[in-house]
Amino acid sequence: DTGVSQDPRHKITKRGQNVTFRCDPISEHNRLYWYRQTLGQGPEFLTYFQNEAQLEKSRLLSDRFSAERPKGSFSTLEIQRTEQGDSAMYLCASSPGTRKYFGAGTRLSVL
């Protein structure tokens, strides 16, 4: 078990482009979370899956953001028409219950 894996680790894109991030949770963890962290702040909740069902979305998740977990295993987070304000670290966490285990994150820079 290698922990929560996120890919890519870094992404630089131009404003207006679409980007997609992937998260592979710890195997057999049925819950998967996406958080966003900006400089000097703590992580902020974006959305959460239990198996393949997306159970909650934060108001931070505008309609340009979409997340999927098609088979209840890995998840993808897509941002369409990126804006400079989307620049942040995107963190994924998985959980078998209460404790949540985070990946190293994907750092997005929008130029």
Added chain:
Amino acid sequence: GENVEQHPSTLSVQEGDSAVIKCTYSDSASNYFPWYKQELGKGSQLIIDIRSNVGEKKDQRIAVTLNKTAKHFSLHITETQPEDSAVYFCAASTDDKLIFGTGTRLQVFP
């Protein structure tokens, strides 16, 4: 909604001294309080957690205390070592999503 405040924002200690980081939360229904250590390139490591039915928990040099009445909880690190240098985040949870504090940058000087 839940709000978590964390103090101090930076903390410098001499190796071997103790470090204490404090957090307060607003939602009295919060029932789970984890602490994470964040190091550059390594992500966030869960170092200790406590549930609302427990007042104190210890794991080697790390301890967490919870005061439900005052709605605050604290992280205590004893005999600090240079490798304890990192950013520490507290969090509170009511409904399965974590609300984080703004972090404390701990520097341990040899």
